[in-house]
Amino acid sequence: MHTLLIVDDDPDVLATLTRSFRKGYKTLSASGGAAALEILNTQPVDLIICDQRMPDIGGDQVLSHASQVQPESIRILLTGYTDIESLLTCVNDAHIYKYVTKPWDPAELNLSVVRALESLDLKRELDTARELLESAYKDAVVMLCLAAEGKDQDTSSHLYRVQDYTEALALAMDVDADYAEHMGLMSMLHDIGKLATPDAILKKPGALTDEEWEIMKEHSLAGVRILGNNPFYEMAREISAGHHENYDGSGYPKGLIGENIPLSARIVKLADVFDALTTKRPYKEAWSMEDALVNIAAQSGKMFDPNIVAKFKKLYGDGVLSQIKDAH
Ligand SMILES: [Fe+2]
Known part of the structure; x- marks a missing residue:
């Protein structure tokens, strides 16, 4: 059931409106701006019908506040007079759905409320569907990577750590948060091509x-x-193609140099090598982070982009690398 908040300092208007929406809705009422803010701060509201002129806090301020604390809510302004300036504030700051002039036509207002709530429900359904799709493709990426990389726990931890090192490094390189998160997810696919490598080579002991x-x-x-x-x-x-390229051009498959190697591939390369060094593998013991960083620093400008190495050292100093390692 949808929750409606009705706000008016005129007791008769408040009672009439509350009565007219009692059926089919949960109605909350507030006899002034302050009471309305109190409700908005404490309870979820789907739709607000708010009087414009009130002695304590005006309708434009109430609806602006609603647009901040409950941005999804539908906001309808009820106005007894036409003050263009105040109306403009409502449109621009409170993003109102519509304004209704007093005296209002009850049937018309009812229809507006029904339509507005239908569009709200539709938007919520779409949001839910989008979230489901998003989590499904993210899970699909992870499943594919795990299937490709072998099935042991060590390997899946490797992928999650590379993901987190990559995201932290991307953020340190000042890319925006969504892009960094995407880079983290995509980093998990860096070795997907090993699906095509024969097991006899991939798992050869010597x-x-x-x-x-x-x-x-x-x-x-x-x-x-x-x-x-x-x-x-x-x-x-880009990451798959470029994660074995070296900054100085000595890598493979193309021998790309410096910033000709995409940023994502330069970052994932470091994340991948660091994790390989600091974890136990069948053929080696785990190195300490300090030893791994010394080794990586020695390869700065050779295998690795010096800027990324510098940012990585800072992440180590800030304790971020230890946090990531402990988390997986
Ligand atoms: Fe690789």
């Missing part, structure tokens, strides 16, 4: 031959092929 190593290196571009051409995965393709 050192790879030169020929096997060449096949292993193909996972960068195999990932790009697997990731198709959907624009949503553009960054994932």
Whole structure:
């Protein structure tokens, strides 16, 4: 059931309106601006019908406040006179749905309320559907990565840590929060091309031959092929293609140099290497973060972008890297 808030300092108007919406709605009433603010601060309200001129706090201020604390609410201004300036304030600051002049036509007001609430319900349904879709594709990315990377817990933790190191580094490089979050998610796909690498090479216990190593290196571009051409995965393709490129041009597959390597790939490269160094693998013990950072600093300007290395050191100093490691 929808909740309506009716605000008017005139007791007769307040009673009439409250009565007319009693059926089918939960109605709250306030006999002034201050009482209305109190309700808005404490209870969810779907729609507000608010008088414009009130002795304590005006309707324009009440509705502006509502647009801030409950932005989704539908706001209708009830006005006994036409003060253009105040009306403009309502339109611009309170984003009102409509204004109704006194005396109002009850049938018309009722219809407006019904229509407004229908559109509110539709918007909520769309928001829910969008959230569901968003979580579904994020889960699909994770599932695909886990399937590709092998099934053990160590590997899935690796992916989550790379995701978090990547997001933290992206934020440190001053990209906006949504972009950084997207980069984190896309980082999980960096080795998706290993789906195309034969298990005999991927899981070979000893050192790879030169020929096997060449096949292993193909996972960068195999990932790009697997990731198709959907624009949503553009960054994932950049990361897959570029996460084995080196800043000085000595990497593979293209030998790109410096900022010709996309920022996302330069960031994920560092996140991936740092995590590989600081975790136990079948062929090595886990290094301390300090040792890993010394090694990474020695590769600044060679394997890694010096700016990103500097930001990474700062994240270490701020305790962010330890937090991430402890979280997974
Ligand atoms: Fe890789």
